[in-house]
Amino acid sequence: MYPVDLHMHTIASTHAYSTLRDYIQQAQICGVKLLAITDHGPDMADAPHYWHFVNMRVWPRQVDGVGILRGIEANIKNTDGDIDCTGPMLEVMDMVVAGFHEAVFSPRDKATHTEAMIAAMASGNVHIISHPGNPKYPVDIPEIAAAAAKYDVALELNNSSFTHSRPGSEPNCRAIVAAVKDAGGWLSCGSDSHTAFTLGNFEHCLRIINEVDFPQDRILNVTPRRLLDFLARRTGKKIIELADM
Numbered sequence: 001m002y003p004v005d006l007h008m009h010t011i012a013s014t015h016a017y018s019t020l021r022d023y024i025q026q027a028q029i030c031g032v033k034l035l036a037i038t039d040h041g042p043d044m045a046d047a048p049h050y051w052h053f054v055n056m057r058v059w060p061r062q063v064d065g066v067g068i069l070r071g072i073e074a075n076i077k078n079t080d081g082d083i084d085c086t087g088p089m090l091e092v093m094d095m096v097v098a099g100f101h102e103a104v105f106s107p108r109d110k111a112t113h114t115e116a117m118i119a120a121m122a123s124g125n126v127h128i129i130s131h132p133g134n135p136k137y138p139v140d141i142p143e144i145a146a147a148a149a150k151y152d153v154a155l156e157l158n159n160s161s162f163t164h165s166r167p168g169s170e171p172n173c174r175a176i177v178a179a180v181k182d183a184g185g186w187l188s189c190g191s192d193s194h195t196a197f198t199l200g201n202f203e204h205c206l207r208i209i210n211e212v213d214f215p216q217d218r219i220l221n222v223t224p225r226r227l228l229d230f231l232a233r234r235t236g237k238k239i240i241e242l243a244d245m
């Protein structure tokens with residue numbers, strides 16, 4: 001159990017079924033202290049409008065003791081490092097996750113996927129790469145792990161990749177966790193919840209972490225402070241209202 005979950009979707013993406021309030025309530029039940037809402041970037045079918053993201057500045061920073069981060073799961077668009085989160089949208093974000101989704105970037109070949117993922121990391125606008133073990137998007141694992149360590153980007157271990165989504169991910173995920181360990185990079189755990197009921201569920205992430213004997217001190221989710229320090233270093237901004245976390 002980690003007290004930080006960094007990947008979840010609300011009803012703003014209509015293939016998800018919970019509200020911000022639902023996630024706060026579930027956080028109190030399951031012990032999550034800090035969460036990041038990461039609805040899909042606007043280039044994805046079924047994603048919220050650009051305004052949805054720009055207006056996230058009206059959100060409270062903390063509700064009932066649970067810290068809320070303004071995030072996005074942006075789409076990697078091409079091999080030039082572009083994502084669908086720019087300008088005023090990017091400015092409002094505390095945290096940017098980015099990954100491949102078929103509606104925006106159709107699967108190509110391993111070299112192209114690797115190039116596009118590394119370009120997104122090199123852009124400086126991305127903090128976490130979502131579900132890099134997706135077998136539909138094979139990548140050069142040692143290369144992406146080295147780039148992630150170089151650009152201070154975390155690679156995600158996505159619990160839903162072992163349950164409802166992206167079947168066949170497990171061998172890739174295990175190899176990625178081992179490669180991040182060797183490269184000395186950061187690992188991020190995400191439930192990728194589409195209902196609040198799975199918030200903080202890292203059952204399969206923990207299993208892989210144990211199997212690979214991945215060091216706890218390189219996992220962003222271990223304490224809220226670790227994640228907030230990582231984001232402050234990456235963005236150059238401190239979230240004053242969460243300073244006591």
Ligand SMILES: [Zn+2]
Pocket residue numbers: 073099101130131
């Ligand atoms: Zn995704």
Ligand SMILES: [Zn+2]
Pocket residue numbers: 007008009073192
């Ligand atoms: Zn997601």
